Amino acid sequence: MSTTLASKETFERIAALILSRSTADDTLVGLSDSHSATLRFANNQVVQNVAARTPSLSVRVAIGKRVGRATTNQLGRASILSTLRRAEEIAGLAPDDPEFLPSLPPQEYDSAMRFVDATANARPGHIAQRVRPVVRACDERGLSGAGIMTNQSTVTGLAASSDLFAFDRSTSATFSLTATAPDSTGWVMTRHRDINGLRQGERTDSAVDKALRSKNPRRIEPGHYTVILEPSATAGLLGPLLWSLGAKSYHKGNSALAGKLGSAISDVRLTLKSDPSNPRLLGSRFNGDGMPQRPQTWVENGVLKTLHYDRFTALEHGVEANPGPDAVTMSIGGPTARGVQELIEQTERGILITNFWYIRYVNASDLTITGMTRDGTFLIEDGKVVCGLRNFRFHDSPLRAFQQVDAATQPMESVTLERGKMLLPAVKLPEFNLSSVTEF
Numbered sequence: 001m002s003t004t005l006a007s008k009e010t011f012e013r014i015a016a017l018i019l020s021r022s023t024a025d026d027t028l029v030g031l032s033d034s035h036s037a038t039l040r041f042a043n044n045q046v047v048q049n050v051a052a053r054t055p056s057l058s059v060r061v062a063i064g065k066r067v068g069r070a071t072t073n074q075l076g077r078a079s080i081l082s083t084l085r086r087a088e089e090i091a092g093l094a095p096d097d098p099e100f101l102p103s104l105p106p107q108e109y110d111s112a113m114r115f116v117d118a119t120a121n122a123r124p125g126h127i128a129q130r131v132r133p134v135v136r137a138c139d140e141r142g143l144s145g146a147g148i149m150t151n152q153s154t155v156t157g158l159a160a161s162s163d164l165f166a167f168d169r170s171t172s173a174t175f176s177l178t179a180t181a182p183d184s185t186g187w188v189m190t191r192h193r194d195i196n197g198l199r200q201g202e203r204t205d206s207a208v209d210k211a212l213r214s215k216n217p218r219r220i221e222p223g224h225y226t227v228i229l230e231p232s233a234t235a236g237l238l239g240p241l242l243w244s245l246g247a248k249s250y251h252k253g254n255s256a257l258a259g260k261l262g263s264a265i266s267d268v269r270l271t272l273k274s275d276p277s278n279p280r281l282l283g284s285r286f287n288g289d290g291m292p293q294r295p296q297t298w299v300e301n302g303v304l305k306t307l308h309y310d311r312f313t314a315l316e317h318g319v320e321a322n323p324g325p326d327a328v329t330m331s332i333g334g335p336t337a338r339g340v341q342e343l344i345e346q347t348e349r350g351i352l353i354t355n356f357w358y359i360r361y362v363n364a365s366d367l368t369i370t371g372m373t374r375d376g377t378f379l380i381e382d383g384k385v386v387c388g389l390r391n392f393r394f395h396d397s398p399l400r401a402f403q404q405v406d407a408a409t410q411p412m413e414s415v416t417l418e419r420g421k422m423l424l425p426a427v428k429l430p431e432f433n434l435s436s437v438t439e440f
Contacts, residue, residue, distance in 0.1 A: 005155045006033045006055065006075065008167045014057065014075065015159035018084050024061035024091060026102045027161045030288070032056045036152035039127045043146070044139045046131070049124055059087040065096040099312040103160035109168075109285045109292050112277035116194040119171035120153040127151065134204045138179050143186075143211050147177040151195055158290045168285040174415075175200045178375065179211040183440075184388055186210030187355060187375030189232070189415045191282065210354060210376035214388025218379065219437055222392060226350035226406070227432040228343050228380070231414035231424040233373075234330070236356030239419050240367045241272075241398040242325045245298055247307040251317065256367045256399065257304060264302045266402040269333040272299040276327045280413065282421050283327030293326050301333065329423040332408035340426045343407055345383040347428065352378040352385060356394070359418060367397040372438055392434040401429050 006014075015029045037051040057080065058071045068091030072083040127149050138145030151173045158166040173195035179186045186207035190198055229237065249255040257265065276283030276293035284293050289311060298306050306322070314321035337343045344352060354376035362368040373391045380386070411423035 005035060005053070005153060006031060006157075007155075008157070010075075011155070011157040011159070011167060012165075014080060015157070015165075017077065017080060018059060019159065019161055021081060021084060022061060022088070022161065024063050024088060024161075026062040028060045028103050028164075029157075029159045030058040030060070031157040032154065034152055034154040036150055037122070037124060037127065038148055038150040039124065039131055040148050041131055041135055041146060043144055044135045046128065049128075051124075057083060059084050061087045061091050062097075062100055062102070063088075063091045065098070065100045066091045066094045067097045067100055068092070068094055101311050101315070103162040104164050104290045106163050106165065107286070107290055107292050109166060110277050110294075112279070112283075112285070114168060114170035114193060114285070115153070116171045119151050119173045119193065119195040122151045122173070122195050130198075130200055134177060134200060137204050137208055138177075141179075141208055141212060143179040143181055143208060145177060145179050148174065149198075149200070150174045156284075158286065158288075160290065164290045166286045166290050170282075170284075172282055173198055175203060177204055177207045179204075179207045181211050181215055183217060184211050184214035185375045186212070186214065189417070190413060191415045191421045193279070193282065213385065214376050214378065217377075217388040217390045219390045220379065222434050222436050224431045224433055226347060226428065226430050227434075228340065228347065228350060228352045228426060228428050230340060230352070230354050230426050231412045231422075232355045232416050233353045234424045234427055235414045235416050235419040235422055236359050236371060237369075237396070237398050237401055238272075238328075238330065238422075238424065239359070240361070240369055241402075242298075242328060244367060245306075245308045245325060247309040247317070248313045250307055251313070254365075256365055257307075260304050261307060263304060265304045265399060266299060266302045267332070267405040268302040270299060270302050270402060270405065271297070271331050271333065273297050273329050273331075274323075274325050274327055275329050278327055278329070278423070280423060281327035281329075287323045287326075291321060291323050293323050296322060296325075298325065327422075329411055330425065331411050332405055332425055332427065336425070337407055337409045339409055343409065343426060343428050344380055344385060346407060347380045347383060349382075350380045350428070351389065351392075351434070352376075352380055355416065357418070362395060363397075367399050368395060369397065370395050370435075373434075391438040391440060393436045393438060394433055395435040396433045401432060404430060406430055
């Protein structure tokens with residue numbers, strides 16, 4: 001299969017073919033076409049170097065309120081028409097969808113640049129040269145390095161019988177490293193539209209340093225501690241709050257935020273926004289319905305200001321629909337620390353947490369979650385990191401934990417496998433519930 005992605009002109013021809021042949025009342029065509037290359041390394045050596053193109057064409061048709069959908073990864077004429085016919089056949093057999101709404105009319109989208117040639121044009125040899133010093137740094141310090149570096153180019157298109165048309169090109173590059181010693185690890189992960197923005201050398205130094213400093217971890221008793229959450233750990237705690245912003249569950253009364261719109265839900269200095277055109281983030285131009293992504297304030301000075309209304313729920317309640325959180329930023333107003341080190345220096349006794357993982361709900365009604373610390377957990381005494389600690393399991397809720405933020409940094413890049421990329425501060429929280437100690 002060719003590695004050349006579908007152009008805007010190609011998508012226009014595909015959409016025109018489908019829309020001209022459709023017999024449905026409403027037709028929506030979606031295209032996602034991406035090419036990604038990934039270099040994986042483990043045990044301080046390259047173990048895999050793969051590349052793949054993954055096109056996907058979807059057709060959604062509606063006959064009245066009966067909806068049918070079909071997809072294909074083949075972009076030839078025969079496959080395109082066959083996919084349309086399958087969608088129409090499914091719609092003919094489907095029951096009415098009471099929440100179906102016709103496709104949107106034409107929309108206006110932002111003009112932010114999301115495609116970087118340096119990322120799209122990076123070749124395997126170029127990627128390998130970037131990884132070489134990462135592996136060397138781990139090897140020279142007696143650590144085992146494992147991770148990835150990827151570069152990806154994507155085109156996304158939407159076209160509908162309502163004359164809606166949207167098209168976007170974007171790139172992203174990812175670097176992650178886990179540096180491992182027999183009883184400790186250090187970890188970093190970063191993602192950027194421009195591969196030259198990964199700063200993998202600086203990130204490698206951080207992972208190596210954490211792996212070395214957390215050797216021979218001490219065990220201390222579980223309990224409620226003052227904690228400093230680095231931005232990746234802040235992301236782990238914030239995620240369930242973002243997912244609770246949906247208006248549908250709010251109005252049904254089964255949301256943890258039910259009844260709290262217009263009320264304080266966090267520290268009065270906390271503000272949570274979406275900023276899809278922020279060049280440091282990876283926001284989209286439009287969502288799956290073709291609705292423009294736009295700046296949005298969800299929480300302002302601790303007060304829940306806005307919910308995410310899908311089109312049907314918005315129509316039900318007579319409000320304007322808006323996309324869900326995309327390209328999220330969180331800030332803490334007032335004076336902020338210059339960095340994590342300053343937060344440490346301000347702490348008499350506490351625990352520094354790099355990251356959370358395996359996060360799961362305990363009680364969705366109040367957003368209590370559980371998970372484990374990972375890849376660098378440290379004891380702080382008298383403003384200094386004194387040793388690594390055995391990892392903890394935690395039980396807490398962002399609605400409780402963010403009620404008081406003792407101190408914070410400015411927003412920094414935060415990337416995790418479970419939360420994607422956001423701009424979040426490192427935060428100092430009192431009384432965080434570290435409920436048990438793990439065996440590693």
